Amino acid sequence: MTECAANASRPGVYILTTGGSIDKIYTLQGEMEIGPPAARELLERAGATGHTILPVLAKDSLDLTSEDRDRLAELVNGCPPGAAVVITHGTDTMPETGRHLLKHTGHTGHTDHKTVVITGALQPAAMSHSDAAFNLGSAILAAQTLPPGVYVVMHGTVFDVATVRKDKAQGRFV
Amino acid sequence: MTECAANASRPGVYILTTGGSIDKIYTLQGEMEIGPPAARELLERAGATGHTILPVLAKDSLDLTSEDRDRLAELVNGCPPGAAVVITHGTDTMPETGRHLLKHTGHTGHTDHKTVVITGALQPAAMSHSDAAFNLGSAILAAQTLPPGVYVVMHGTVFDVATVRKDKAQGRFV
Amino acid sequence: MTECAANASRPGVYILTTGGSIDKIYTLQGEMEIGPPAARELLERAGATGHTILPVLAKDSLDLTSEDRDRLAELVNGCPPGAAVVITHGTDTMPETGRHLLKHTGHTGHTDHKTVVITGALQPAAMSHSDAAFNLGSAILAAQTLPPGVYVVMHGTVFDVATVRKDKAQGRFV
Amino acid sequence: MTECAANASRPGVYILTTGGSIDKIYTLQGEMEIGPPAARELLERAGATGHTILPVLAKDSLDLTSEDRDRLAELVNGCPPGAAVVITHGTDTMPETGRHLLKHTGHTGHTDHKTVVITGALQPAAMSHSDAAFNLGSAILAAQTLPPGVYVVMHGTVFDVATVRKDKAQGRFV
Numbered sequence: 001m002t003e004c005a006a007n008a009s010r011p012g013v014y015i016l017t018t019g020g021s022i023d024k025i026y027t028l029q030g031e032m033e034i035g036p037p038a039a040r041e042l043l044e045r046a047g048a049t050g051h052t053i054l055p056v057l058a059k060d061s062l063d064l065t066s067e068d069r070d071r072l073a074e075l076v077n078g079c080p081p082g083a084a085v086v087i088t089h090g091t092d093t094m095p096e097t098g099r100h101l102l103k104h105t106g107h108t109g110h111t112d113h114k115t116v117v118i119t120g121a122l123q124p125a126a127m128s129h130s131d132a133a134f135n136l137g138s139a140i141l142a143a144q145t146l147p148p149g150v151y152v153v154m155h156g157t158v159f160d161v162a163t164v165r166k167d168k169a170q171g172r173f174v
Numbered sequence: 175m176t177e178c179a180a181n182a183s184r185p186g187v188y189i190l191t192t193g194g195s196i197d198k199i200y201t202l203q204g205e206m207e208i209g210p211p212a213a214r215e216l217l218e219r220a221g222a223t224g225h226t227i228l229p230v231l232a233k234d235s236l237d238l239t240s241e242d243r244d245r246l247a248e249l250v251n252g253c254p255p256g257a258a259v260v261i262t263h264g265t266d267t268m269p270e271t272g273r274h275l276l277k278h279t280g281h282t283g284h285t286d287h288k289t290v291v292i293t294g295a296l297q298p299a300a301m302s303h304s305d306a307a308f309n310l311g312s313a314i315l316a317a318q319t320l321p322p323g324v325y326v327v328m329h330g331t332v333f334d335v336a337t338v339r340k341d342k343a344q345g346r347f348v
Numbered sequence: 349m350t351e352c353a354a355n356a357s358r359p360g361v362y363i364l365t366t367g368g369s370i371d372k373i374y375t376l377q378g379e380m381e382i383g384p385p386a387a388r389e390l391l392e393r394a395g396a397t398g399h400t401i402l403p404v405l406a407k408d409s410l411d412l413t414s415e416d417r418d419r420l421a422e423l424v425n426g427c428p429p430g431a432a433v434v435i436t437h438g439t440d441t442m443p444e445t446g447r448h449l450l451k452h453t454g455h456t457g458h459t460d461h462k463t464v465v466i467t468g469a470l471q472p473a474a475m476s477h478s479d480a481a482f483n484l485g486s487a488i489l490a491a492q493t494l495p496p497g498v499y500v501v502m503h504g505t506v507f508d509v510a511t512v513r514k515d516k517a518q519g520r521f522v
Numbered sequence: 523m524t525e526c527a528a529n530a531s532r533p534g535v536y537i538l539t540t541g542g543s544i545d546k547i548y549t550l551q552g553e554m555e556i557g558p559p560a561a562r563e564l565l566e567r568a569g570a571t572g573h574t575i576l577p578v579l580a581k582d583s584l585d586l587t588s589e590d591r592d593r594l595a596e597l598v599n600g601c602p603p604g605a606a607v608v609i610t611h612g613t614d615t616m617p618e619t620g621r622h623l624l625k626h627t628g629h630t631g632h633t634d635h636k637t638v639v640i641t642g643a644l645q646p647a648a649m650s651h652s653d654a655a656f657n658l659g660s661a662i663l664a665a666q667t668l669p670p671g672v673y674v675v676m677h678g679t680v681f682d683v684a685t686v687r688k689d690k691a692q693g694r695f696v
Contacts, residue, residue: 028693046308048330128650134220137311145319156222156314171550202519302476345376394656396678482568485659493667504570
């Protein structure tokens with residue numbers, strides 16, 4: 001039984017966390033590393049209750065493997081029909097993960113009625129001018145309101161996962 | 175001609191700002207007062223471009239008058255068909271403003287196809303643990319994805335404007 | 349026995365907290381009120397250990413009475429000889445409290461070798477652009493390095509308590 | 523003529539910046555790198571005016587060379603007699619730089635009456651829970667109040683530069 005199903009009685013959004021810039025912290029040794037999911041504190045500050053945070057991975061998204069993405073797909077497939085799912089993710093490979101999920105979760109045919117939204121942050125949630133709270137708020141709303149499918153939500157914009165890409169020089173999704 | 179129409183060529187969300195806790199700053203004289211719209215900096219941090227901020231009022235929402243709400247309704251009515259509108263607003267009377275707009279903007283019959291989302295913050299955007307960025311991110315997404323109507327979006331939840339109320343003791347919308 | 353003496357075995361600075369802007373928080377009801385001493389979290393973030401925080405009052409400094417200041421003087425008098433004392437305080441009446449302490453703690457004659465530094469913040473510690481951490485860091489250092497006496501330390505400057513005043517229009521001590 | 527002397531008519535503290543964690547920012551490409559001196563914004567928030575910021579280097583302190591430290595010594599030597607000097611610096615080699623300055627600025631004999639205080643931050647100033655403001659406030663005060671010599675000021679504590687070391691596991695100076 002997958003983790004998502006184990007929490008199926010909760011009405012809110014399932015938030016699968018995978019690491020990435022959003023979760024990075026600055027260690028006592030002066031390195032950035034993936035900390036615990038930032039989503040927890042961001043939800044708490046916003047009074048956003050009833051959601052389920054499922055920590056899946058703690059990786060820079062450039063290090064995600066095909067097996068990691070298979071695991072995410074399996075977790076999404078294990079969520080109840082109609083579920084709203086947010087995946088917090090490093091920004092560098094959001095499009096790749098999105099297209100992997102599109103292929104492996106039956107979303108292409110929109111047959112299983114789940115809405116999966118991938119989001120993250122260009123600045124870690126621990127930075128004072130981070131975009132993390134804005135993006136997580138956007139993604140949680142999007143997961144509840146968009147039709148079934150797989151999306152990237154960044155900058156307050158919904159991107160089609162089939163065509164979205166990160167403009168690395170600008171630090172923007174287009 | 176209303177301000178909204180004057181910006182009708184821009185593709186993004188119209189953000190009407192009215193003051194409220196989200197915009198409060200602490201003055202040199204030790205008082206909280208309404209500052210410039212916090213939405214500007216929140217959008218900038220999130221890289222959320224293409225939206226139009228229209229400062230309408232700078233008031234505590236307990237001080238909003240029927241004339242103020244008429245002005246908001248008029249501005250919404252002046253927005254182009256299909257427009258996505260976010261109103262940043264003090265939390266105390268969001269439901270009243272929402273119901274006023276429902277009555278005076280033709281939304282009851284859903285005849286004009288605008289989506290109006292009222293949001294704000296329980297903690298000013300200037301506080302380090304504010305819910306402002308999360309709520310604005312949610313509202314901007316909601317304005318683009320919800321069917322035409324008038325809504326309150328707080329805590330990452332969409333509330334029906336006909337029944338929403340603020341539980342003042344808990345500081346929560348229910 | 350006073351509180352200060354009860355902690356006399358600790359080597360660090362005694363921090364007497366009285367409220368003021370530095371400790372203000374924004375309540376669920378949308379009011380600013382005095383919260384718990386901000387000094388605790390500020391010290392923790394700075395890794396500043398070994399100090400003793402003694403919450404004395406939780407007041408706006410305009411509301412401090414002569415009895416309140418007598419109580420502060422009594423507490424300072426109860427601290428061990430040579431003690432380093434910081435008082436966190438609202439900005440409006442720092443000079444008055446300073447001169448009261450000068451008169452009632454034997455500091456005029458510098459007979460008891462204590463260094464008392466009054467500080468606070470123009471922006472509450474809970475605001476993201478607060479001056480609280482900078483001022484508390486300055487004051488803690490000043491209490492350990494200045495000769496016995498009573499001082500106001502704000503903006504990284506040591507002010508003579510006999511002549512310091514707050515320029516309320518500028519929000520600065522001069 | 524050194525930069526310090528070029529500003530000799532200003533009464534405040536000379537702040538030589540060298541980079542280090544305090545100045546690190548998170549880039550659009552997801553790397554931490556040295557940004558512009560954080561001291562500028564920290565002073566501004568604190569209303570600490572009249573000081574002179576002299577950007578000298580922008581390096582991780584592990585990358586500082588003997589030539590870099592010679593340059594710092596030369597700059598300190600060029601400051602006017604009695605000057606108060608703060609050096610913002612990466613935490614890893616503060617003791618080495620301190621001892622280099624002690625040897626090369628005539629401070630061992632306390633012959634030239636300058637007070638040099640090395641400080642920095644374990645968490646970049648750009649992080650919301652940074653110790654940067656507290657440390658800079660402490661250092662600026664220390665530079666004005668300590669007798670001539672070279673010091674490290676961190677955690678609100680003055681350390682003897684001859685014996686201070688960083689406990690890297692704990693992230694503390696001892």
